[in-house]
Amino acid sequence: MNQPANRFPLKQLTLAVLASLALNPAAYAQQEEEAIEEVVATGTRLKGTATAVLEERKNQAFVADILGAEQISRTGDSDAASALRRVTGLTLVDGKFIYVRGLGERYSSTQLNGAAVPSPDPTRNVIPLDLFPSDIIESLSVQKSYSPSMPASFGGGNVDIRLKSIPTQFIFNVSGSLGYNTENSGDGLAYNGGDKDWQGRDDGSRAAPDAIAARWQNKDFLDSLDQDVALDLFSDVKRDYDPFLESVGPDAGFSFSVGNSYDVNDKLRYGFLVTSSYDNETTVSEEYELQQADRVQDSINVVRFFDDISVTETTVKWSNMINLGIDYNRNHRVDYSLIVLNDTRDEVSEKFGNTENLNQAEGLRIRDVEIEYEERKMFTNQIRGMHTFPELNFAGFDWKYSVGRSLRRAPGNFESRFVISDDNQDGVFSLDNEIGLNNSTTAARYSFQTLHDRLENGGYNITLPVSIENWEMEMKFGADFVTKTRTAENRRFDVNTRAFADSSLLLGSSYFDSVSDTVLADINNFNGAGPAIIRDTTIAGDDYAAGQKVDAYYVEGDFFYKNKWRFSGGVRWEDFRQVVAPFDPRTNQFDLPDEADRSQLAFQEDDFYPAFAVTYIKDESMQFRASIGQTVVRPDLREVSSSTFIDPLTEFPIAGTPGIKTTSILNYDLRWEWYREAGNNLSVGLFYKDMDAPIESVQSPAQDGPPLIRIANAETGELFGIEVEFLQGLEFIGKGVWDNMFVSGNLTLSDSEIQLDRQNIVDQTGVSAAVTNLERRLTGHSQYVMNLQGGFDSDNGEHSVSVVYNVFGERILIPGIDGFDDSYEQPFHSFDTVYKYYPDFNTTLTFKVQNILGETKELEFEDVLLRSETRGRKISLAIKYDF
Structure with missing residues (x-):
């Protein structure tokens, strides 16, 4: 029976050394200190980065893939999201969310050290995985087949981010890095932000002035204001948002770790680990965005589009983690972790582009300036206990308690529109003398958003080993309790330039000049009886509160028969309760249509979720797995509300659907695994998922601007495919350099299909649903995903090189309507290389080149470009020193 491997996992260094010894048996006979050091160095680099986690994966009762810290370091990935795309069948969306086996982020759950964590995303339950820097990650576990100890909200898989724990000996290291993106070679856009932007913190200059904030607090909104009052309020608002060009500095980052453990006596040991990191990165890109197209017979006319978009995005990430641990006699251990993460995006x-009314045919163009600034923070306290009782046949009792909160602040986003007219009809739209701020009720918009998420998770697990003749058994009983609360608030107001008495004040390309202190101070510049310069555009549904509670109990058994057969399974019972209450900010009343019932805001279900797995262990190197499990996927918090909200990632408006049904999934998995000498391995897996009422996105027609996405249930759905994964040293080719090289990779081939009923969608959403394809693939599903990696390590252990390739097949991002086909995100060929130089045992130099092919992100429908974004090639150099 393999229980000890689960309770006391071998350290990665140990496994790596064992792998290296398997490669070189003569190392046993080497006695000199220098030779021993060389073996250790080679073992931790020569293929050990990929073999260190095989033992854990092999001992899992249910299908799982593990990615270790050394593997993440070797591929040069900077956060959990980018690292996970190396796992078989996983793709990365928007740089934040992981799709497992082609199922959207709603079909995956995320845990931190086995505990649920809050999300700073106002539109999703799941947490953006780019929030976790790779510096603090010990390993990433992706369980693809459901087991009763996992949350029942399980479709594609469960991602467990396991953070570094206290070390076995003293460590102290520091590192620094510099980076460059080829798209940043020229000047990038900038604006006058805040003095603390480099810290990832707004200094308060973007926030709504105290006078406006007080009115909102008192439910005294900016409606029908007198002009003098409006001018007085507006004069305190930040207006210096005009973009300008400036040189882009290099990306920079640093981190440090310090930790140690202390033996009080033969039985008692305690220790600590402190890590901190900071990263500042700027990306310049050129983009294209199509907003509306019309079909005229067999041709497609582009109506609304932006054909010239320049974007500069600066991200500031910092993380801090403190781990404290105490161990008694190797049988009782308690760990405490404090994690503080921050991710700030400033874009x-x-x-430049056209609308239906303002287009080049009429001698007009538009210029939009947008500022998007958001801070995402997460604070989590976790305490965990692991206890083994040898006197009770090594029975175990594990427990956990975690409380955390996340915060998303968008303290002051801004957008404005200018109109460029080719007055001299020379075909050139000049920004010097042919441009002016749009004369409209929405010439500019300010928005202010906050979200607070608090999540409390507690649970326990009891294991009881039993041996009877040819059977070795372990019974597991446990419980898991989750309580989550969320509040979100959104305020906005528009600048109404029709308040100006003299439209000549709008001329020029500077927003700040048109609404300067001098202009606002002269009341004669405004119509006496005209509209106020600002008007409140906060709408019902901008505020909402939500709560979620899950009480779960499970029983699970693990049975070994003659070390040949392993039977694992059990059942989980979950009582799930959720309520989402959208409010009208002006009245603080529920935002519900007159005919709606408040009961539609609440959702409750309880059910049993069984799972069963069987493993045939042919010998030490080969095994066969099969499993089946019943799971569920529930709608996200805002998707059960009828209010419309803007997805901050896609910038599409999304309208929820009260009464949306839960998706029920029956999961089947088969896998063959072959673990060979020196860490070489091969596995082939088959999977099938049968879905009832899958939650999907549909598009509502006749919208002005970006498409309105609605949430609805399809009738049925299925997903099936094959996964292949391998690791192979190249020593079989020949001696010499081939002994130090290996290749690894994985390939997933799959397909999916959902059935939609147009009338049922109309009945659910209450709007017309001119869906083009009633039979199509799942949104976000790629029919193929491939990862390949080649590695080389020098004989002396001083050099290592990795070449990494990743590509995914096209996937639906926006379902088509009105006869237009679905919009597909095109394959992105990611080709990276990482070189590491170890001049001594204390120093590591890392040179990394990413997106060597210079790929561009593209979205198309019917061979028409819908969106594109340049990514550039990233080059970075880092140095790490261990004291």
Whole structure:
């Protein structure tokens, strides 16, 4: 029976050394200190980065893939999201969310050290995985087949981010890095932000002035204001948002770790680990965005589009982690972790294009300036206990308690529109003398958003080993309790330039000049009886509160028969309760249509979720697995509300659907695994998922601007495919350099199909649903995903090189309507290389080149470009020193 491997996992260094010894048996006979050091160095680098986690994966009762810290370091990935795309069948969307086996982020759950964590995303339950820097990650576990100890909200898989724990000996290291993106070679857009932007913190200059904030607090909104009052309020608002060009500095980052453990006596040991990191990165890109197209017979006319978009995005990430642990006699251990993460995104864009009414045929163009600034923070306290009782046949009792909160602040986003007219009809739209701020009720918009998420998770697990003749058994009983609360608030107001008495004040390309202190101070510049300069555009549904509670109990058994057969399974019972209450900010009343019932805001279900797995262990190197499990996928918090909200990632408006049904999934998995000498391995897996009422996105027609996405249930759905994964040293080719090289990779081939009923969608959403394809693939599903990696390590252990390739097949991002086909995100060929130089045992130099092919992100329908974004090639150099 393999229980000890689960309770006391071998350290990665140990496994790596064992792998290296398997490669070189003569190392046993080497006695000199220098030779021993060489063996250790080679073992931790020569293929050990990929073999260190095989033992854990092999001992899992249910299908799982594990990615270790050394593997993440070797591929040069900077956060959990980018690292997970190396796992078989996983793809990365928007740089934040993981799709497992082609199922969207709603079909995956995320845990931190086995505990649920809050999300700073106002539109999703799942947490953006780019929030976790790779510096603090010990390993990433992706369980693809459901087991009763996992949350029942399980479709594609469960991602467990396991953070570094206290070390076995003293460590102290520091590292620094510099980076460059080829798209940043020229000047990038900038604006006058805040003095603390480099810290990832707004200094308060973007926030709504105290006078406006007080009115909102008192439910005294900016409606029908007198002009003098409006001018007085507006004069305190930040207006210096005009973009300008400046040189882009290099990306920079640093981190440090310090930790140690202390033996009080033969039985008692305690220790600590402190890590901190900071990263500042700027990306310049050129983009294209199509907003509306019309079909005229067999041709497609582009109506609304931005064909010239310049974007500069600066991200500031910092993380801090403190781990404390105490161990008694190797049988009782308690760990405490404090994790503080911050991810700030500051984006300025300048967009030139046409609308249906303002287009080049009429001698007009538009220029939009947008500022998007958001801070995402997560604070988590976790305490965990693991206890083994040898006197009770090594029975175990594990427990956990975690409380955390996340915060998303968008303290002051801004957008404005200018109109460029080719007055001299020379075909050139000049920004010097042919441009002016749009004369409209929405010439500019300010928005202010906050979200607070708090999540409390507690649970326990009891294991009881039993041996009877040819059977070795372990019974597991446990419980898991989750309580989550969320509040979100959104305020906005528009600048109404029709308040100006003299439209000549709008001329020029500077927003700040048109609404300067001098202009606002002269009341004669405004119509006496005209509209106020600002008007409140906060709408019902901008505020909402939500709560979620899950009480779960499970029983699970693990049975070994003659070390040949392993039977694992059990059942989980979950009582799930959720309520989402959208409010009208002006009245603080529920935002419900007159005919709606408040009961539609609440959702409750309880059910049993069984799972069963069987493993045939042919010998030490080969085994066969099969499993089946019943799971569920529930709608996200805002998707059960009828209010419309903007997805901050896609910028599409999304309208929820009260009464949306839960998706029920029956999961089947088969896998053959072959673990060979020196870490070489091969596995082939088959999977099938049968879904009832899958939650999907549909598009509502006749919208002005970006498409309105609605949430609805399809009738049925299925997903099936094959996964192949391998690791192979190249020593079989020949001696010499081939002994130090290996290749690894994985390939997933799959397909999916959902059935939609147009009338049922109309009945659910209450709007017309001119869906083009009633039979199509799942949104976000790629029919193929491939990862390949080649590695080389020098004989002396001083050099290592990795070449990494990743590609995914096209996937639906926006379902088509009105006869237009679905919009597909095109394959992105990611080709990276990482070189590491170890001049001594204390120093590591890392040189990394990413997106060597210079690929561009593209979205198309019917061979028409819908969106594109340049990514550039990233080059970085880092140095790490261990004291």
